Amino acid sequence: MQERLKELQEEAIQKVEQSSSLKELNDIRVAYLGKKGPITEVLRGMGKLSAEERPVIGALANEVREAIAAKIEAKQNQLEEAAVLEKMASESIDVTLPGRPVNVGSHHPLTKIIEEIEDLFIGMGYEIAEGPEVEQDYYNFEALNLPKGHPARDMQDSFYITEELLLRTHTSPVQARTMEKHNGKGPIKIICPGKVYRRDNDDATHSHQFMQIEGLVVGENIRMSDLKGTLDVFAKKMFGQDREIRLRPSFFPFTEPSVEMDISCKVCGGHGCNVCKQTGWIEILGAGMVHPNVLEMAGYDSKKYTGFAFGMGPERIAMLKYGVDDIRHFYTNDVRFLKQFSVEE
Amino acid sequence: MFVSYKWLQDYVDLTGVSANELAEKITKSGIEVEGVEILNEGIKGVVVGHVVERVQHPNADKLSKCQVDIGEGEPVQIICGAPNVAQGQKVAVAKVGAILPGNFKIKKAKLRGEESNGMICSLQELGMEGKIVPKEYSEGIFVFPADAEVGADALALLNRDDEVLELGLTPNRADCLSMLGVAYEVAAILGREVKLPETSLESLSEKATDYVKVVVEATEDNPLYVAKMIKNVKIGPSPLWMQTRLMSAGIRPHNNVVDITNYILLEYGQPLHAFDYDRLGSKEILVRRANDGEKFVTLDDVERTLTADHLVITNGTEPVALAGVMGGANSEVTSDTTTVLLEAAYFNGATVRKASKDHGLRSEASARFEKGVDPNRVRVAGERAAYLMAKYAGGEVLEGAAEVDTLTVEPAVVSVTLEKINRVLGTGLEMKDVEAIFDRLQFGVSVEGDTVTVTAPTRRGDIKIEEDLLEEVARLFGYDNIPKTLPIGSTTPGKLSEYQKKRRVVRAYLEGAGLYQAVTYSLTSEEKASQFAMEKRDFIRLAMPMSEDRSILRLSILPQLLEVLKYNSARQNDSLAVYETGNVFLSNGVDVLPEEKEHLAGAITGLWNNHSWQGEKKPVDFFVLKGILEGLFAKLGLTERVAYVQAQVEGMHPGRTAEIRLDGSKIGFAGQLHPSVQKDLDLKDTYVFELSLKAVLGVETEALQYQSIPRYPSITRDIALVVNRETVSGTLKDIIVKAGSPLLKEAYVFDLYEGDKMEEGKKSIAFSLKYVDPERTLTDEEVTKVHDRVLEALKEQAGAVLRG
Numbered sequence A: 001m002q003e004r005l006k007e008l009q010e011e012a013i014q015k016v017e018q019s020s021s022l023k024e025l026n027d028i029r030v031a032y033l034g035k036k037g038p039i040t041e042v043l044r045g046m047g048k049l050s051a052e053e054r055p056v057i058g059a060l061a062n063e064v065r066e067a068i069a070a071k072i073e074a075k076q077n078q079l080e081e082a083a084v085l086e087k088m089a090s091e092s093i094d095v096t097l098p099g100r101p102v103n104v105g106s107h108h109p110l111t112k113i114i115e116e117i118e119d120l121f122i123g124m125g126y127e128i129a130e131g132p133e134v135e136q137d138y139y140n141f142e143a144l145n146l147p148k149g150h151p152a153r154d155m156q157d158s159f160y161i162t163e164e165l166l167l168r169t170h171t172s173p174v175q176a177r178t179m180e181k182h183n184g185k186g187p188i189k190i191i192c193p194g195k196v197y198r199r200d201n202d203d204a205t206h207s208h209q210f211m212q213i214e215g216l217v218v219g220e221n222i223r224m225s226d227l228k229g230t231l232d233v234f235a236k237k238m239f240g241q242d243r244e245i246r247l248r249p250s251f252f253p254f255t256e257p258s259v260e261m262d263i264s265c266k267v268c269g270g271h272g273c274n275v276c277k278q279t280g281w282i283e284i285l286g287a288g289m290v291h292p293n294v295l296e297m298a299g300y301d302s303k304k305y306t307g308f309a310f311g312m313g314p315e316r317i318a319m320l321k322y323g324v325d326d327i328r329h330f331y332t333n334d335v336r337f338l339k340q341f342s343v344e345e
Numbered sequence B: 001m002f003v004s005y006k007w008l009q010d011y012v013d014l015t016g017v018s019a020n021e022l023a024e025k026i027t028k029s030g031i032e033v034e035g036v037e038i039l040n041e042g043i044k045g046v047v048v049g050h051v052v053e054r055v056q057h058p059n060a061d062k063l064s065k066c067q068v069d070i071g072e073g074e075p076v077q078i079i080c081g082a083p084n085v086a087q088g089q090k091v092a093v094a095k096v097g098a099i100l101p102g103n104f105k106i107k108k109a110k111l112r113g114e115e116s117n118g119m120i121c122s123l124q125e126l127g128m129e130g131k132i133v134p135k136e137y138s139e140g141i142f143v144f145p146a147d148a149e150v151g152a153d154a155l156a157l158l159n160r161d162d163e164v165l166e167l168g169l170t171p172n173r174a175d176c177l178s179m180l181g182v183a184y185e186v187a188a189i190l191g192r193e194v195k196l197p198e199t200s201l202e203s204l205s206e207k208a209t210d211y212v213k214v215v216v217e218a219t220e221d222n223p224l225y226v227a228k229m230i231k232n233v234k235i236g237p238s239p240l241w242m243q244t245r246l247m248s249a250g251i252r253p254h255n256n257v258v259d260i261t262n263y264i265l266l267e268y269g270q271p272l273h274a275f276d277y278d279r280l281g282s283k284e285i286l287v288r289r290a291n292d293g294e295k296f297v298t299l300d301d302v303e304r305t306l307t308a309d310h311l312v313i314t315n316g317t318e319p320v321a322l323a324g325v326m327g328g329a330n331s332e333v334t335s336d337t338t339t340v341l342l343e344a345a346y347f348n349g350a351t352v353r354k355a356s357k358d359h360g361l362r363s364e365a366s367a368r369f370e371k372g373v374d375p376n377r378v379r380v381a382g383e384r385a386a387y388l389m390a391k392y393a394g395g396e397v398l399e400g401a402a403e404v405d406t407l408t409v410e411p412a413v414v415s416v417t418l419e420k421i422n423r424v425l426g427t428g429l430e431m432k433d434v435e436a437i438f439d440r441l442q443f444g445v446s447v448e449g450d451t452v453t454v455t456a457p458t459r460r461g462d463i464k465i466e467e468d469l470l471e472e473v474a475r476l477f478g479y480d481n482i483p484k485t486l487p488i489g490s491t492t493p494g495k496l497s498e499y500q501k502k503r504r505v506v507r508a509y510l511e512g513a514g515l516y517q518a519v520t521y522s523l524t525s526e527e528k529a530s531q532f533a534m535e536k537r538d539f540i541r542l543a544m545p546m547s548e549d550r551s552i553l554r555l556s557i558l559p560q561l562l563e564v565l566k567y568n569s570a571r572q573n574d575s576l577a578v579y580e581t582g583n584v585f586l587s588n589g590v591d592v593l594p595e596e597k598e599h600l601a602g603a604i605t606g607l608w609n610n611h612s613w614q615g616e617k618k619p620v621d622f623f624v625l626k627g628i629l630e631g632l633f634a635k636l637g638l639t640e641r642v643a644y645v646q647a648q649v650e651g652m653h654p655g656r657t658a659e660i661r662l663d664g665s666k667i668g669f670a671g672q673l674h675p676s677v678q679k680d681l682d683l684k685d686t687y688v689f690e691l692s693l694k695a696v697l698g699v700e701t702e703a704l705q706y707q708s709i710p711r712y713p714s715i716t717r718d719i720a721l722v723v724n725r726e727t728v729s730g731t732l733k734d735i736i737v738k739a740g741s742p743l744l745k746e747a748y749v750f751d752l753y754e755g756d757k758m759e760e761g762k763k764s765i766a767f768s769l770k771y772v773d774p775e776r777t778l779t780d781e782e783v784t785k786v787h788d789r790v791l792e793a794l795k796e797q798a799g800a801v802l803r804g
């Protein structure tokens, strides 16, 4: 009987090894381990055995069953794995084919520049102030130390609607309005972005509508050196840590002293090239200490309060930063132009 | 202002400072030098030649054959095409081997069979602009004075071995509209002295007042009028050095008297006018406002109609000059003039500006009066001109001047403390540093304790208040030397407002949904201004538009976005999705600020999905657009508060347009463009929307609050309803939601059938309904009870029956 069991085990294991499909394997299971299988048969004949032999043969029969079952399971795993591999082999695809497109839009380049500047100054404690695009002559000019008949009004040929209303020529009126709202009490730290309008013919470098971003800080101890330090932080974050700034005296009716800020030319490293007109410097913005008349008109005591202001053109910055050569691109909205700004830097 | 580097050396010693170094220093301390032009750049080999013989070219009518002595032995033969070439002239000759502007090399040549060894040059050929070349030479070659040395460097003789600095002057620095003003500035920068020009001369014993009497009626406009008399002048060309200086500054030479007045304008910044005394027709100068409608012919031979805003110089009755702007043809200096009345005056800037603007006559003179001349330089400028007329026009100057002087000249006296200087600039200057700066500027300085008191010279009319002194200190101390600091003291939190934050969310969402942001113009045409406008208001029209296309402020954004689609579509980009946020302008009446409302508009056209190799091509449709909007409102937490209602909007497809309502109020619309509009713009099917962003972002929304996730299973029942074709799904959904609450948690359309299996005029809409109780597991019976109620309501309120 023992021998018969051994034989069965060997025979079954051989068949399992030779089997090549899950069905075949199942047939083997049924044939050897089923209720009608030879091992059950053997066990059924155990009644003829002695009391001593019976547990020995019983144990052996179980061993054989387990061995066969283990073998079948191992083989089953093997066959299943092979089946999966085969299936996957038949499923292979060309991964170099393009994917199903997801439509992605993007910020307009001017919005990109404006938000970058906004975020930079928000990090330095500034709020974003906005104001009307149609302005009163008072806020656009008079409150900024440009009384009627002031020669500097020639510098800004404006779109008037009536004698008192015009399209703002800069975002400075937002400064005047913000100061007025503060009722002569500081501090103020704001950035004013927005559209402005001037009577220019549209060409590669002029646009009758363009963007401006201005900044204003008013407080009890605001110094020219603070302006210089602030602009230095701005220039380095916006244009690169290796850029130097230079302030040159200038003139704006609403600031005194007034300066213009240049940054060192990236192209030539300051040695002079066509981009910087051989000067090594590129003009970026105008700035200055808020004129006492402007402070006084807005209700601030100019003996106690000082402030600085600066203003720049996002178009110019975008043109410098991205190498755009024609300001009209910003307003034509050619998708071949817009698409290029979907990349986040 | 053009500043000749050589000329400037008459007033300031520039030893050791090249033109470029000077430009850099001037720029850094306050006046931007926009360029430095080397006048003889790229020119070589041009000498003075003597035309010893000139004959007609044998084979060409318009050419001359000249023998020219160029100081190199035998004269050379040169063929010349200029009409004014003549024997005996001293001319500029570009020798063989010379280089002229534009890298034009002079070679030996044969012209119509005759040899030519060089070229006789016009001033234009030497790089000078035609408009500054003296009229008599503008159509031909230039002729030097007879004493020019043969073989000498012609460019040096023309003062072209010079560099010209172009100053970009801001309106406050009118003092630098003169060589002397620039000299003071340069002297301050370099710490050197200013040398003043020569003015002293011997006068005749005859008095100017014997010849003329000056009366000024309008003393506000003209507080100072000085008339000097010069007799026996001989009109002729001015000396070559003066002509070349004028040309370097961009002024065309005329004759000695006119050139001298222009020379003084450049040297002192004081405009002068020379009248032909004998043509005045009186012995009187009367300055008055013009009469309305008074006629006057200016020396450009244009008859002008004057008004009482204009100031005129008259001979007692007739105008002879438009004050500060232009002289009259009736009293102009001509080649026959022998007696000159020289006017040196101070005219009010605003008066001159009005006249120059009204008559379109902006000149070097009017520009200077408008910006304000130095009141203390009026007389001395007249003296200097008289001196030059004596020297270069053979004139005899009469004693004194006839004048009216009601001008009070008080130099500005301004004080500032050292503490304030350092507090505002952030510097650590000492009083001696500050004093030294004002000394260099030649300002009067006195110090008392911590206070410095400065007396500014009248040429610096821009110095009025403390801050002006701060600026002078800052610029001459040097901005490079000011430290970099950041503001100290009370801090402010930097942040975006709620509105600004949400606007960024809107932009980011739309871009994520596939739309590109566009920025278009606010100004548009009358035709487009009101298209798609949500509110009808009066147009806000510019008083003086530059074109009709940009004359009115927009009432909607869509017309501009459609332009963007049209532009791109015409360039093979006919599938496109764009949006814009921007203001529209709603009039509140004349002279009142309009309401500026921020709008959001979007447009999608062509294909939405285009997956080429899988053959998927899905054109945009209403539901693509609506899906974008639904996502937007979901993002803003407004889903439950927004409704879409079938609507008619001009320019839109009548059956495919919805009005969008928020809390029941109209905030915008969405739909397909009217097919005829699409056709006009040559667009494929296009869907658009425009919303009041102000309304959308302005509403209060509830704070985000977590809702527990249901722990008990839900039960779903699907129903297919048969309804009349006109019944909209929104109505059915409203009924379902109302009848099914509170157990009904969700209901959505999952099928729509309008095909021919339906009875005429009917359609089938299928909804999926989901019931949940957050507290326990619902039984079938409980759900059935509610569900039956829903079906009952649908039947009753919408005549909807279950599809069999």
Ligand SMILES: [Zn+2]
Pocket: A265, A266, A267, A268, A269, A270, A271, A272, A273, A274, A275, A276, A277, A278, A280, A281
């Ligand atoms: Zn460069």
